[in-house]
Amino acid sequence: MSITVSCPTCQTEVEWSENSPNRPFCSERCKLIDLGEWANEEKSIPGEPAVIPEQEPGNDDHYGQS
Template structure:
């Protein structure tokens, strides 16, 4: 019996199989909505921000 999961965007049930090319999303539309939310920083993984040595606060050098 195939596993079913809810689409992270719209909660529609998605069968986790080769029949679902956009899994865990139900469609390309839902996949792109999720990608846009990450790109707009509406979603984030919790934790301390990474500090990159060349990008310390006050370092306004352009590359």
Template sequence: MTQTNPSAAITVVKCPTCQSSVEWSDKSPYRPFCSKRCQLIDLGEWADEEKAIPGAPDLSDADGWSEDMGY
């Protein structure tokens, strides 16, 4: 028999889409999102390139760039 530890803290996060509280457990199958709807809204924003992870610029489109670097 498994006993639960009453002193164990329950982790709660904010849904990235609607900011509602979401318990980080098996009770929340779409975590960190509160629902499938919020999950799909976020996916759509990434697909439409409304969201991006900052990084170095892509130099492959720069003028004068070549795959053959002369090595």
């Protein structure tokens, strides 16, 4: 029995197997469209924004490393 999923971009049915190298996407094109949506912040994971510690003036050590 083969398992199929819907492509997150275009909803085309995709076989979930080694025969579908772009799974869960149907194609490289749909994969790149999805990546572009994340990069343009059109998609996001719900939750609180990350808190970035305040940097003290004159301190160039952004992450506690020398």
